[in-house]
Amino acid sequence: MAVSVTFESVTKRFGDTAAVDGVTFEIHEGELFFLLGPSGCGKSTALRTVAGFYQADEGEIHFGERAMRNVPPHERNTGMVFQNYALWPHMTVYQNVEYGLNVRKVPDAEKKRRVGEALDIVQMQEYAERSSNQLSGGQQQRVALARALVIEPDVLLLDEPLSNLDAKLRDEMRQEIKRIHGEVGLTTIYVTHDQREALSLASRVAVMRLGKIVQIGAPREIYAEPDNTFVAHFIGDTNFLDGRVETNGGGNLSVKTSVGQVRCDARLDFAGGDEAVLSIRPESLRISDAAEADTNSYEATIIGATYLGSIEEYEVALSDEVSMRASVYNPGHVEHHPGDRVYVSFDASDVVPLRRPDESA
Ligand code: ATP
Numbered sequence: 001m002a003v004s005v006t007f008e009s010v011t012k013r014f015g016d017t018a019a020v021d022g023v024t025f026e027i028h029e030g031e032l033f034f035l036l037g038p039s040g041c042g043k044s045t046a047l048r049t050v051a052g053f054y055q056a057d058e059g060e061i062h063f064g065e066r067a068m069r070n071v072p073p074h075e076r077n078t079g080m081v082f083q084n085y086a087l088w089p090h091m092t093v094y095q096n097v098e099y100g101l102n103v104r105k106v107p108d109a110e111k112k113r114r115v116g117e118a119l120d121i122v123q124m125q126e127y128a129e130r131s132s133n134q135l136s137g138g139q140q141q142r143v144a145l146a147r148a149l150v151i152e153p154d155v156l157l158l159d160e161p162l163s164n165l166d167a168k169l170r171d172e173m174r175q176e177i178k179r180i181h182g183e184v185g186l187t188t189i190y191v192t193h194d195q196r197e198a199l200s201l202a203s204r205v206a207v208m209r210l211g212k213i214v215q216i217g218a219p220r221e222i223y224a225e226p227d228n229t230f231v232a233h234f235i236g237d238t239n240f241l242d243g244r245v246e247t248n249g250g251g252n253l254s255v256k257t258s259v260g261q262v263r264c265d266a267r268l269d270f271a272g273g274d275e276a277v278l279s280i281r282p283e284s285l286r287i288s289d290a291a292e293a294d295t296n297s298y299e300a301t302i303i304g305a306t307y308l309g310s311i312e313e314y315e316v317a318l319s320d321e322v323s324m325r326a327s328v329y330n331p332g333h334v335e336h337h338p339g340d341r342v343y344v345s346f347d348a349s350d351v352v353p354l355r356r357p358d359e360s361a
Pocket of ligand 1: 014017018019037038039040041042043044045046193
């Protein structure tokens, strides 16, 4: 049965460090929810607090209506998958998956049925009698998933489950996790520092920094509408341009920068005189031989070009101090070379004015 998981002002300290610092948010029933952030931001600690391996110093975690403070880990009915799989090497695949049911004293016939179903879901039936140390990394991760699913957990917890796999297998397992989540519909909390994993799988993502949650939203929301420069930079590539707001009105925000005036769509949270850091994604930049009318367009010099087939990545200098990265899709036969004078253009709707996160927060 899927349940919601709620954090209410949860703090977990290690000595003077607040690894999780007063966070409040709710994970809905059946969500594939991501905790995303750089190393040390507190995401594993948050996950382990849900599992009950750590006790919150302050605040409370609820599964549905139930407060979990006094519930020990083995009574929380969570299934956990670790980065290093943590399979028992001397056991077969079948025995690894069966183990959790032995501990729960599940009758033999039901045990057989449930192990069979779990191995089916992860497509490992044919390896049931294989020793777990004779499996590839991807296969071991499938068994680890089956072992977590077989106990029919209320919440599935995944701690960097794909980071030990090579890039191709990671892509494949990503799709597998999406499929399995779709099939079983469990509330799943997935910890990673890999923004691609989060963008491609999540129903919602919480971006963490220094023990706090800086933004929660659907992948498209946090990519297109980041709340501050930290989120914009962490979720994908972007260019930053410092400026000061000149005017805000008539559907337009006009920002003065060292390369000239930049127009953005109007924003309620900025007023004339405010400092703004403009975030402009590389895929929003267009490169041409002539200036574009009625949009943001600046003269620039190509300083680097990398052809990658489906995409060409340019480094362009708009001035001695300001350079930007531009990704041109389907580059075809148009070539720009270092030293070429060009124009760089981007639409007002692709410029996101931001503030830097409060360093003292
Ligand atoms: P990573 O991706 O590197 O695992 P993370 O975002 O999961 O990082 P945590 O492991 O939750 O971060 O760590 C958050 C902070 O708490 C860090 O400053 C870390 O050094 C500290 N920390 C975590 N576990 C412990 C512990 N058992 N004892 C002391 N400090 C800890």
